[in-house]
Amino acid sequence: MMMIQTLAGPLIALSNAPAKSDLDEIRVLPNPPLVKLTLDDIHVRRCRLAGDRVDAHGGCFRTADLDKLLRLAHGAPALIGHDRRSPAVARFFGGSIESFQGGRYIVPKFYWPRHHSAAEDLRWQIDTGILSEASLAFTFEQATCSICSRDIRECEHEIGKDYDGKVCFYYYDGVERVLEGSFVYRGAEPGTGFLHSRILAGGAPAKRLDTLTLKIGGRIYHALPSENEILLRNIS
Numbered sequence: 001m002m003m004i005q006t007l008a009g010p011l012i013a014l015s016n017a018p019a020k021s022d023l024d025e026i027r028v029l030p031n032p033p034l035v036k037l038t039l040d041d042i043h044v045r046r047c048r049l050a051g052d053r054v055d056a057h058g059g060c061f062r063t064a065d066l067d068k069l070l071r072l073a074h075g076a077p078a079l080i081g082h083d084r085r086s087p088a089v090a091r092f093f094g095g096s097i098e099s100f101q102g103g104r105y106i107v108p109k110f111y112w113p114r115h116h117s118a119a120e121d122l123r124w125q126i127d128t129g130i131l132s133e134a135s136l137a138f139t140f141e142q143a144t145c146s147i148c149s150r151d152i153r154e155c156e157h158e159i160g161k162d163y164d165g166k167v168c169f170y171y172y173d174g175v176e177r178v179l180e181g182s183f184v185y186r187g188a189e190p191g192t193g194f195l196h197s198r199i200l201a202g203g204a205p206a207k208r209l210d211t212l213t214l215k216i217g218g219r220i221y222h223a224l225p226s227e228n229e230i231l232l233r234n235i236s
Contacts, residue, residue: 018044018111025094026111030075042111043123046095047134049073049181051105054169058159059143061172063104066097070106072178073136078110079182082137089122092181110134110181122183131183141174 018039026037052063061069073095077088095108113119125131143152147163152170161168 018042022094022109022111025109026091029091029093041114043114043119044109044111045126046107046109047181048098048100048105048107049134049136051100051103053101053103058168059170059172061175065172065175066104066106069138069175069178070095070097070108072138072175073106073108073181076136076178077180078112078134079180080131081184082135082180082182084180088180089116089118089183092178126183133184135182135184137179137181138172138175139177139179140172141176143170144173145170 020039022042022044023037023039026033026042050061050069052061052066054060073092076092078090078092079086079088090110090112092108092110095106098105098107112122122131144150145152145155145157146169147157147166148155152159157163157168159168159170
């Protein structure tokens with residue numbers, strides 16, 4: 001079964017206009033735009049979204065998995081505050097993997113239409129720092145303990161505790177899907193965020209349980225099965 005997690009990172013405003021290469025990437029998205037876009041039709045920004053440093057949940061991606069994660073983010077919708085009842089306001093595409101503060105991060109781009117009635121409101125909220133981060137919702141198969149390589153839900157190790165000089169954390173293993181991204185106010189991973197310039201810038205599946213209580217990063221979660229996934233809901 002899959003688990004759902006969300007991570008957030010800072011947004012990056014471009015100091016120059018969108019490039020023709022941005023349009024080329026947008027035009028070959030899965031389910032591409034129905035109209036032929038021009039450079040005057042879109043705003044583009046970037047986001048240092050997720051990486052291989054341990055986040056506030058006690059988890060991190062393996063460096064070798066970042067290429068796959070960036071590919072999975074390509075074409076994902078961007079929402080406001082993970083509100084799936086409302087239409088998407090932007091879409092992720094392309095991007096790169098970059099080094100920052102000792103870690104490696106995926107830095108996807110995202111675009112939204114200039115001529116939408118709320119386009120300028122969104123631009124001002126991003127560029128003035130009101131909406132300062134973007135959050136990625138993704139599914140993964142196993143939270144693998146950094147100490148014993150077992151499922152962190154089943155081993156005896158506690159996240160954040162020192163074991164013979166090694167602090168316990170877990171890896172997001174078996175990443176399968178990026179569900180959506182959202183513009184939010186605060187994220188979980190150090191070093192993530194909106195950036196100012198393009199230039200500056202598996203183990204076996206767990207046994208099926210009706211309910212499961214997890215302690216991750218000092219927080220208590222209920223794991224709620226939903227079809228072929230598990231939704232982690234913070235209860236503390």
